[in-house]
Amino acid sequence: MTQTTTVTLNETQLRSLLAELADGARAFRFEVAPNPCVGAALVAGGQVVARGYHRVWGGPHAEVEVFAAARAAGVQPSECDALVVTLEPCCSFGKTPPCTDAIRAAGIRRVVVGALDPDPRHRGAGLKLLAEAGLEIEFVPNASPLEKLAPHFLRWSDIDRVRRPRPWAIAKWAQTRSGHLSPPAGVGDGRWISGPEALREVHVLRGRVDAIVTGVTTVLKDNPRFTVRPPGDPARPPLRVILDSYLRTPTDGRLFEPPGAGEGAGAIHVLCQAGANAARHVALERAGATVTGLRSSEEDHVALRDVQEWLWDHGVRRVLLEAGPQLLSRSLEAGFVDQLRVYTGNVAGGEGETMAPWFTRLKLEERLDREIGGDSVFESFVRNEA
Numbered sequence: 001m002t003q004t005t006t007v008t009l010n011e012t013q014l015r016s017l018l019a020e021l022a023d024g025a026r027a028f029r030f031e032v033a034p035n036p037c038v039g040a041a042l043v044a045g046g047q048v049v050a051r052g053y054h055r056v057w058g059g060p061h062a063e064v065e066v067f068a069a070a071r072a073a074g075v076q077p078s079e080c081d082a083l084v085v086t087l088e089p090c091c092s093f094g095k096t097p098p099c100t101d102a103i104r105a106a107g108i109r110r111v112v113v114g115a116l117d118p119d120p121r122h123r124g125a126g127l128k129l130l131a132e133a134g135l136e137i138e139f140v141p142n143a144s145p146l147e148k149l150a151p152h153f154l155r156w157s158d159i160d161r162v163r164r165p166r167p168w169a170i171a172k173w174a175q176t177r178s179g180h181l182s183p184p185a186g187v188g189d190g191r192w193i194s195g196p197e198a199l200r201e202v203h204v205l206r207g208r209v210d211a212i213v214t215g216v217t218t219v220l221k222d223n224p225r226f227t228v229r230p231p232g233d234p235a236r237p238p239l240r241v242i243l244d245s246y247l248r249t250p251t252d253g254r255l256f257e258p259p260g261a262g263e264g265a266g267a268i269h270v271l272c273q274a275g276a277n278a279a280r281h282v283a284l285e286r287a288g289a290t291v292t293g294l295r296s297s298e299e300d301h302v303a304l305r306d307v308q309e310w311l312w313d314h315g316v317r318r319v320l321l322e323a324g325p326q327l328l329s330r331s332l333e334a335g336f337v338d339q340l341r342v343y344t345g346n347v348a349g350g351e352g353e354t355m356a357p358w359f360t361r362l363k364l365e366e367r368l369d370r371e372i373g374g375d376s377v378f379e380s381f382v383r384n385e386a
Contacts, residue, residue, distance in 0.1 A: 009043060011140060014084065017041060017048065018114040018143040021086050025062070026149060028055045029366060030379045031208075033339055034168035034318065036146065036153035038062040040085040042070050042077060049075050057208055057318055058236075063089055063099040067106050078107025086144035088117045091126040100129050110136040114144030119157040151365065152338070152381045166308035167319040169213075169336055171328055172205065173355065174198070174343040174375075180350020181325055193345035197373030203232030205341070207264070210316040213307070215327040216244035225254045226322065227265045234264030239316065242289075243302050243327065245273045247280035251287035271302050271310065304334050325353040332358055335384040340364070342378040 009017065021039030029037045038054045040062035050073060052066025060068070063085060067077045077083070089099035089111070103111065111130055116139070117123045131137050146154055155161065156168065174193040175181055183193050194202075206212060207228045218224065219242055226240045237259075242249055249255070249270055259265035270284055274293030281291045294306040311319060321331060331337050342355075364380040371377065 008081070009046060009084075014112055014138075014140050015114075015143045017043075017084055018086055018112075018140060021051065021053075021084070022114070022144040022149045024051065025053050025086060028053055029150065029152070029381075030339065030341070030368065031055060032057050033152050033170075033381070034156035036087055036150040038085065038087045040066040040083060042066055042075070042080040043082045043084060044075070044080040046081075049073065049080060058095040061090065061096060061099050062086075064096070064102050067102065076107075078109075080108070082110040082112055083108045084112045084114075086114045086149065087146070088113050088115065088124070089126045089130070090117070090122070091129050092122060098126075100126050103130060103135070104133055108135065110138070112138045112140060114140050114142075115146055115149070117157075118146055118154055119162070120159065121162070155338075155383070165312050166336065167210070167311050167316045168338050169319050169321055169331065170205070170209070170339040170341060171321045171323075171331065171337045172202065172341045172343075173322070173328065174345060175355065176345060176347040176350040178348060178350055179354035179356040180352060181355065182351040183345075183347050184349040184351065187347055193347050194343045195345065195373040195375050198343045198345070198375045198377070200231055201372055202343075203229050205232070206238060206320060207232035207234070207236050209238045209318045209320040211239040211241050211266070211311060211314075211319045213241045213243065213311075213319055213321050214323045216242055216248050217326060218322070218324045219244070219249055219253060219255065221324070223254050224322075225257065225265070227259055227263050229263050232264075234259075234262055237264030237266035238320065239266045239314070240268045241307075241311070242268070242270045243307060244270050245276065245296065245300065245302050247272050247276045247284060247291070249284060249289070251283050256287050256289075269314075271307060273302055299330075301330070304330060304336055308336060325355055328355060329358070332362065332382075337382050338384070340378065340380045340382060343372075344376045344378070346374045 025037035025039035040052045041048045042050045050070035052062045054062045091098045091100040212226045228237045268289040270289045270291045273296040295303045297303040363383040368379040
């Protein structure tokens, strides 16, 4: 690309572009949470030459995506007049390196942003770092407000949550058309409600979390493996965390089978009440699990607050809750669920409890209804009250 004369977009044009990028970024809100939805564009000669979005939690941020898109189109980012991004670029290491490093390495001369980082620990730091490196910085106030673009990120970065952190929790379950989590007798081997397309999608989700959390009742009933198979990423298997107050997890269960070819299996952790059966403790550790005793709750379960702290201390930032109605209900009641993904299969009837009453109690936002194969999928964020 030949260097063009710099053409500066006016504020009206910048606001229009930032609004367009914000709309595009929102399409990925459930895939990136708890990260914010972010869109970016490179502008040259008054025209947008490339767009990029943060698409997947743990994946490249919008700035890195737009640089790659530009290069794929034969445009060098250093030849562009400006980088326009909906949110202040990050300047600290997380799942990815700082975007401020990528911006400087790309030779960008001007950066326009539509919102500042809401986290008081980082607010303004990225822009200051870029300005000190000699870049021209322009802030367009209220051009891409997080209250509309990514309210979930405001909750994630809220000072109260920063002071007492816990992982972002996605509650996932499959249900029949009548809302039962277990199919009728004789259907799906008593376990399967979802179709093959939905099951493949769950493996993708498993490869994008740090841990899967379940209860011992699910282990005893379904004998699951909680592994990651393609199209998920087997190279990134999450921890498999079992809440098992009295160490009833069977040592001959499928959890302890070695992973098959092309399959990823994370480390097994069993969280029990402190002082639980010593013989079972030894047996589970010999089978390959790590057993940790935690405090019990008033309901004679492992205390969920302690579970949250244990997960955080073990580097877990995004967790998938794959459990039965009891643990799901306890987690929702405690306010420890941030996001829902519910698959409704083409199955009528069912057995046991349903989660239907919770849909009348929860405060949900950013709802998305879609279909995959023969199943319908409901996604939403949960707005827990402080």
